[in-house]
Amino acid sequence: MDTSAAPGSGVGVAVDLVILTLHEGRLSVALVQRGEEPFAGTWALPGGPVGEHEDLDQSAYRVLENEAMIGEESVHVEQLRTFGAPGRDPRGRVVSVAFMALGADLPAPRRGADVADARWWAVEELAGVELGFDHREVLDCALERARAKLEYSTLAVTFLPAEFTVTQLRGVYEAVWGSGLDAGNFHRKATRTPGFVEELDRFAAPTGGRPARLYRAGTGTTLQPPLLRSGEESA
Amino acid sequence: MDTSAAPGSGVGVAVDLVILTLHEGRLSVALVQRGEEPFAGTWALPGGPVGEHEDLDQSAYRVLENEAMIGEESVHVEQLRTFGAPGRDPRGRVVSVAFMALGADLPAPRRGADVADARWWAVEELAGVELGFDHREVLDCALERARAKLEYSTLAVTFLPAEFTVTQLRGVYEAVWGSGLDAGNFHRKATRTPGFVEELDRFAAPTGGRPARLYRAGTGTTLQPPLLRSGEESA
DNA sequence: GCAATAGTGTCTTTAAGACATTATCTT
């Protein structure tokens, strides 16, 4: 019922962003190295407090621009989940709304205030690394969401520039899922699913083989039927 | 990065619950009629502030027990999304974490403090009704989630008692989706999808026809391949 | 020519949708 939610109870509200892109062909996440306690020296997700008169989405976009880098361009932003375990921030009670942002080969994250470093981490090489706060869980939540959404949505195109080839699109799936897909079957699925991609009359510069036709994102948002992951092993 | 999230900024954190059940065969949501301003007299979702030392899930379960009714029994609770538009609560800044709860024919919601009334509303008959706060949007979000999840998960069984018939299970789908499904094809799908239901050796009391075999929930959580909604019109 | 990459075609298998049919109960 939303009854007077304990105003002044000292609960802080923040956003944390899992910014994913394809960097050098690999699924990568933007992390910042903390310059101050707690977790000084460890890597964590970019984030920050929600402003007094900001909606949550606005906070996410602001962090995306300031704390990290980019304008809204063609970045897809969606809310993931909210994390609020009492002990998740040693400084006090902070409830954090996690967002996922997907974009085509984004610029390198920049170092903001009280940040020692900031860079792309390939998700693979992050396997053993410990992250600050509960950000490992947040990251896993985002990866699961992204992997699932590629199945039934056209979201993969947000990882690519405005014009792309089918092979590039397949590369997105392979990078995010970490598995190989049959080139022929994928081509059929991508080009024959209404609303997924739109054929252009131009071709990419050939790279030692037959030049690939260029496509742009279609108007559809869902893949019906979905494109299921069950392919072969990673090449 | 979760930097000191403006402590003492006066942001309140609350939970709101969309509690769904099958009541008299119809998909229904528990609403409370507000007894005080703002929105006195209008219907809204049950909810309340997050306690100082509570995790968000705990708050949701507490509201489920106190403000509404039930023990945890076999209720499925999952986080939906967080709503934090600056003006959503006229009393001040309140960020609300919305949850969805699904359960088998739950008891009637009880009236808590500062609540004029509390009861089940069939989702259908709620079409024109205005709800308090942004709870219409929250409800729609939950319905969309529930409808989508029935496609690819075994969640439908949480609307049923421990033992049920295939016809009852089909009834869940028809009530949630608002459309009719072919009885024969549904039976095949339900019984032949591994992990969905487990056959028992007992039968339901016949109701003027061949007695229906009883099943219980299987151990699986996902339906592979999914059960897509595209059936006929509502009977 | 050969290697490399892009794209198409074919065959098999899985599973959905549209039914018809059989089974088992109540009255």
Add this chain to the structure above:
DNA sequence: AAGATAATGTCTTAAAGACACTATTGC
């Protein structure tokens, strides 16, 4: 027997997976 409800079977069609094949480039 008639009617009701449950369950199975059959046929057609859609679409995935495996993989062979053709097309178009650079060298």
